Amino acid sequence: MDKSRILIVDDERSTLDAMCRFLKRRFEVTGTGDGAEAVKLIAGNDYDLILTDLRMPGTDGMKVLEASLKKNPQPLCIILSAYGTVENAVEAVKLGAFDFVMKPVNLEQLSLILDRALATRKLQSENRELKEKLFQEKKSSGIIAQSAVMQSIMELVKQVAPSRATVLLTGESGTGKEVIAKALHDESFRSGKFVAVHCAALPATLLESELFGHEKGAYTGANEMRKGRFELAEGGTLFLDEIGEIDLSTQVKLLRVLESRTFERLGGTETLTGDVRIVAATNRDLVKMVAEGSFREDLFYRLNVVSIKLPGLRERKDDIPLLVKHFIDAVCKDNNRNTLQITSRAMSLLEQYDYPGNIRELRNTVERMVVLARNETLDVEDIPLQIREFQGAVPEHSSNESPGTAVVSENQKLDLGGNERKLIEQALQAAGGNRTRAAEILGISRRTLHRRLNGYAAEGNPIKEV
Numbered sequence: 001m002d003k004s005r006i007l008i009v010d011d012e013r014s015t016l017d018a019m020c021r022f023l024k025r026r027f028e029v030t031g032t033g034d035g036a037e038a039v040k041l042i043a044g045n046d047y048d049l050i051l052t053d054l055r056m057p058g059t060d061g062m063k064v065l066e067a068s069l070k071k072n073p074q075p076l077c078i079i080l081s082a083y084g085t086v087e088n089a090v091e092a093v094k095l096g097a098f099d100f101v102m103k104p105v106n107l108e109q110l111s112l113i114l115d116r117a118l119a120t121r122k123l124q125s126e127n128r129e130l131k132e133k134l135f136q137e138k139k140s141s142g143i144i145a146q147s148a149v150m151q152s153i154m155e156l157v158k159q160v161a162p163s164r165a166t167v168l169l170t171g172e173s174g175t176g177k178e179v180i181a182k183a184l185h186d187e188s189f190r191s192g193k194f195v196a197v198h199c200a201a202l203p204a205t206l207l208e209s210e211l212f213g214h215e216k217g218a219y220t221g222a223n224e225m226r227k228g229r230f231e232l233a234e235g236g237t238l239f240l241d242e243i244g245e246i247d248l249s250t251q252v253k254l255l256r257v258l259e260s261r262t263f264e265r266l267g268g269t270e271t272l273t274g275d276v277r278i279v280a281a282t283n284r285d286l287v288k289m290v291a292e293g294s295f296r297e298d299l300f301y302r303l304n305v306v307s308i309k310l311p312g313l314r315e316r317k318d319d320i321p322l323l324v325k326h327f328i329d330a331v332c333k334d335n336n337r338n339t340l341q342i343t344s345r346a347m348s349l350l351e352q353y354d355y356p357g358n359i360r361e362l363r364n365t366v367e368r369m370v371v372l373a374r375n376e377t378l379d380v381e382d383i384p385l386q387i388r389e390f391q392g393a394v395p396e397h398s399s400n401e402s403p404g405t406a407v408v409s410e411n412q413k414l415d416l417g418g419n420e421r422k423l424i425e426q427a428l429q430a431a432g433g434n435r436t437r438a439a440e441i442l443g444i445s446r447r448t449l450h451r452r453l454n455g456y457a458a459e460g461n462p463i464k465e466v
Helices: 013-023 035-044 061-070 083-095 107-137 148-160 177-186 204-212 248-260 286-292 297-303 317-334 344-352 358-372 385-390 417-430 435-442 446-458
Strands: 005-009 028-032 049-053 076-081 099-102 167-170 194-198 237-241 277-282 306-309
Touching: 005 013, 005 035, 013 028, 013 107, 028 035, 035 049, 035 061, 049 061, 049 107, 061 076, 061 083, 076 083, 076 107, 083 099, 099 107, 148 177, 148 306, 167 177, 177 194, 177 237, 177 277, 194 204, 204 248, 248 297, 286 297, 317 344, 317 358, 344 385, 358 417, 358 435, 417 435, 417 446, 435 446
Parallel strands: 005 028, 005 049, 049 076, 076 099, 167 277, 167 306, 194 237, 237 277
Antiparallel strands: none
16 A cells, blocks of 8 residues: 655754654655745645644745645645744634644644544545546536537636636636536635526625625614524535625625624624635626726735636537537427437538527527427527528428528518417417516517517407416
């Protein structure tokens, strides 16, 4: 059985020699009295454990800890602390050290701590291997991708996920930032919840309460204490979507949480701490916003520890066939339909379109095609007109195609012939009566749908809505 590899870092030569002699009986030990050399050794070698003194000249134990936390796979780090540095050692544990040992070192006690640390590392390794297997079985945590650019992103996700680093996801709207955020959580060792906050959906006053919670009586209508999302995400991941939309006042409070991991509920005085991993996302240009003064520079750097930019769908067209088939299966299942097939010429046409709305637009397109389909196979005539017109591929009506095929022109007028009423009814049923969603399925504006419904009602033949 291979021996575990341990790096010992201590500038006190007698202490270093004593620990090396004692631990070499059971482990493969490397010792150094120089923190800077230790950082280089960590970068170039894979250690199971690092045992480092906290107070050293030049590169101290905190720098050694920092280097160990950046390493993948990550070794466990144990801090050696003299009496006067206990508070610093506790802080090191909060930042990611496994434990701390008081000086002078009791070698038998140290041996027990190392055994506990190695047992923990073994469990982490087994957990990592299991997650890697599940990662492959789940097709990368539900991410449908085969393009080179997305494979590269998923490799980065797997590398970053086990760390504590804050991640900033950027890219156009509809590129799947929340899906990537969930993948980061799923591939981490965090057992807590994945909690999402859509920052743009709430005004500043409500957003603060939503993030940090409030005490009873904090404001009118606060009839009981309520935990915020930071508390609810304890031990897990907090996803802050559309982070570029929060105001400067909330930015200040969020910065404090990121720096100190502490916060107070609205109207409260108790300081709370939380173990929460932050993943933020935006489709805004935060660098430009910093230059304009609408986004704090210090908060930007706190969020931008690891940055992942997601490509638009037009940059990953190799993934469109996989996504189309996935969405067809999902929509058919949601609507209790037998799974539909799609012709190669229809798929080819879908692959050519640029999708300014990205994956969200593709899903809406497929949902509309499935809901309005009259055959068991989707073909070119089932594709919305704006996509067919993109490449000038509007076909002539075939012998088995009714002139009433559902299409939408640029001026948002329906061209549904005698099938209009039936198609509107199908769309409303699929949308659960939600007019906005039904209009999206039909490919028209909500106002146009509203006018059509009013028209049928005025004729004394209203369409029954779910």
